[in-house]
Amino acid sequence: MYDLAVRNAWIYDGAGNPPTKGDVGVREGKIAAVRHLGKGEASRSIDAGGLSLCPGFIDMHNHVDMAVLGLPFMESHTMQGVTTSLTGNCGISMAPLADATREQARSYILPFIPPELESDWSWRGFGEFLGKVEKTGIGHNIAGLVGQGSIRVAVKGFDPSPATDEEMSAMKLLLRRSLEDGAFGLSSGLIYPPGSFTSDSELEELASVLSDYGALYTTHMRSEGSMLIESVEATIELGRKCRVPVEISHHKAANRNNWGKMHRTLRLMELAREEGVDVCCDVYPYTASSTTISxxxxxxxxxxxxxxxxxxxxxxxxxxxxxxxxxxxxxxxxxxxxxxxxxxxxxxxxxxxxxxxxxxxxxxxxxxxxxxxxxxxxxxxxxxxxxxxxxxxFCMDRDEMEFGAAHHLSSVISDAWATSPALGGRPHPRAYGTFPRFLSHFAIDTSLLSLEEAIRKITSLPASRIGLSDRGAIKEGCWADLVLFDPQTLRDKATFDDPHQYPSGIEMVLVNGRVAVERGESGERRAGRVLRRGAR
Ligand SMILES: [Zn+2]
Known part of the structure; x- marks a missing residue:
């Protein structure tokens, strides 16, 4: 007996295999069967009517942690089919916080949090923040990176001077504690202070800690423009030296005079992989970036x-x-x-x-x-x-963005923070549209990619980068994070002029076996779990 069965679907397994027609049975939050199920075997049966079923989307680069306490369902993400978010990117995480520099950390993150959603900033450690998120309850699963910038702010505020030995030890201790609290790795944001004040040797010393844990290093590099190639080379070198997997975040060639460089940088990544450096990148399917005005x-x-x-x-x-x-x-x-x-x-x-x-x-x-x-x-x-x-x-070339997003080494990501139609502002449309846009523009309306390959890049590939062995695939024993969609109607609708629009074609989203979205309406609003590295 299953809690839920999705019948008669074209099943994309997430690994990049062509779809097969069949049923998926869910029991206690997990996928219990992928085969043709008999009648009456499930408490609830959903007839997919030949629509497509794939693993829930895993967004390995976003900033939903910033507003998650005020917007726990994270509707802009959950409604487009995201079932797991890796947060704390670009060197900025919500924890750790230190009493002496809490206000500095807060004012820095504030532009990303709508005023009505601000919380009390009462936590200190990474684990304490995760505990607070868990207690609030969340719409989809969250896994966190700890930000190098946040660690540095906790130890020495926005002081640009090099870290002393004592400060270095304090930062390494905060990193170790965060990893033991469940962080999946370290992120850096080297254009943002205090990442921009951080030397390569300071970064290497921190990144070396990661190799003890087999954890990931992600980076918003020092340059995505005039020094793009040098920045990619430096990132690869750090991965080689520190023996850590590295992820180049929201990879792009910014500004017209640098267009074309991604052909070189992706080749550099391929060559580095042949030499044993575990480097990949992620890309969002838009030609405009978005960040704080500062x-x-x-x-x-x-x-x-x-x-x-x-x-x-x-x-x-x-x-x-x-x-x-x-x-x-x-x-x-x-x-x-x-x-x-x-x-x-x-x-x-x-x-x-x-x-x-x-x-x-x-x-x-x-x-x-x-x-x-x-x-x-x-x-x-x-x-x-x-x-x-x-x-x-608006700084990217469309053809080059498409080349990067379609490349076999890139995961596709949103880089968005959480928002809601109830809030004002005109956020970048990626907040609502990234994943339906990627599938429709790259695989359904065009033949840049096969649909199964496009799905791999937003499910099993990011899962393996993060280290989630039981998500991102439709197979027995994996968590039942699933998206049922109609390839005929799947479209992003959010635009720069009118961004607060959910996509069409997302028929159902299951998070840990529970129905979080059904026919464009929210269902269970607290079906997500806080994921911790090393936990089962
Ligand atoms: Zn960034």
């Missing part, structure tokens, strides 16, 4: 944290230094002003100035009283928003 500022502007950055934005001397930084970066452009960069940057969320949402930075500068001094206008606008805003940057 990422536009030069590194030095963020020394000491966001409060210090706001002070610098008010100080004429510091403005002069920042302006010089931008002018050097834009030295090839007319009047040393990179208009294109500002034209290609869209404000997504800005709680203090919602009227800025959906406008480009260039449009805001053009409407500003100081438009004749564009950098001064830009700094004024950042101050008005208190840097509490997120942006999208």
């Amino acid at each position: 990422a536009m500022l030069p590194n030095f502007a963020l020394e000491g944290g966001l409060e210090s950055a706001l002070k610098r934005l008010s100080n004429p001397d510091d403005r002069g230094r920042m302006k010089a930084h931008f002018q050097i970066a834009a030295s090839g452009c007319t009047n040393s002003f990179d208009k294109t960069k500002f034209e290609n940057t869209l404000i997504c969320t800005s709680p203090d100035h919602p009227e800025y949402e959906g406008k480009t930075v260039m449009a805001l500068i053009s409407a500003h009283a100081r438009r004749d001094e564009p950098y001064e206008a830009f700094f004024d606008i950042l101050l008005e928003m208190r840097c509490n805003a997120t942006m999208a940057s």
Whole structure:
């Protein structure tokens, strides 16, 4: 007897095999049978009517942990078929926190958390945060990475100086404790402070700890543009030296003059794998990136944290230094002003100035009283928003993005934070659409990939990267994380103009054998589990 049976489906096993027609029986949250089941064998029977059934999507790069306590169902993710999220990416995790630097950590993460969803920030250790999430209950499974930046903030705030021996020991201890609490690895975000203040040797010392645990290192590299190839080489070298599996996060070639470089970087990864370095990457199926607006500022502007950055934005001397930084970066452009960069940057969320949402930075500068001094206008606008805003940057080439997302070494990911139609702002549409978009654009509407291969890249491949041996596949003994979808109607609907839209074609989502989504409506809202490395 099964708790639930899905009958008469085209079953994609997640391993990349062509589909087979059959039934799946679920008992006590797990897949108990994959075969033709007799009548009356299950408490609930779902006739799939020939639709497609695959493992639930595993999003190995996102930031849903930031708002999970206020938005536990994580609807933007769960409704598109995500059943497991790996969080804590880009060097930023919600834990560990230290009392002395808690406020600095909080103000840094704040742009990613809608004001109405903020929680009490009362936890300290990684395990304590996971416990709080578990107690709240979640819509799909969460596995966490611990952020190198968060560890560094806990030990020395946003102080850019190199770590002393004592600080290094404190950071390694926090990393070990987090791994023992269940973290699946370490993430770094080397464009963001304090990752941007961290030397390669400091990173290597931390990453070496991972090899004792067989845990993963993921990285938002120092450069995704002019120094992209060098950054990939450095990441591969770290994997080789520290003997850890490495994952290059949201791999891309940003800005027109770097387009084409991904052909070289993916080849470098293939060659490194032949030499025994376990390197892979992940890619999202959009040509715009999205992050906090403060990422536009030069590194030095963020020394000491966001409060210090706001002070610098008010100080004429510091403005002069920042302006010089931008002018050097834009030295090839007319009047040393990179208009294109500002034209290609869209404000997504800005709680203090919602009227800025959906406008480009260039449009805001053009409407500003100081438009004749564009950098001064830009700094004024950042101050008005208190840097509490997120942006999208249209910086990638479509063909190259497709090449990267279709490559056999890449998992496809969202890089999104959790949101909901009830919230304002104009988040990047990837928050709602990534996985249906990937399947429909890459495998159903085009033949960039077979559907079974596309499914592999969002199920068993990320599961094996994270180290989840009992998820990401339809086979007996695996957790019953399943998505039933209609290939005829599967479409992402979210756009930059109207992002808060669920996709079509996701008929049912099972999380640990429980129905979390059924015909576009939410079902059980707490079916997810907190996953811990090494736990069964
Ligand atoms: Zn990132």
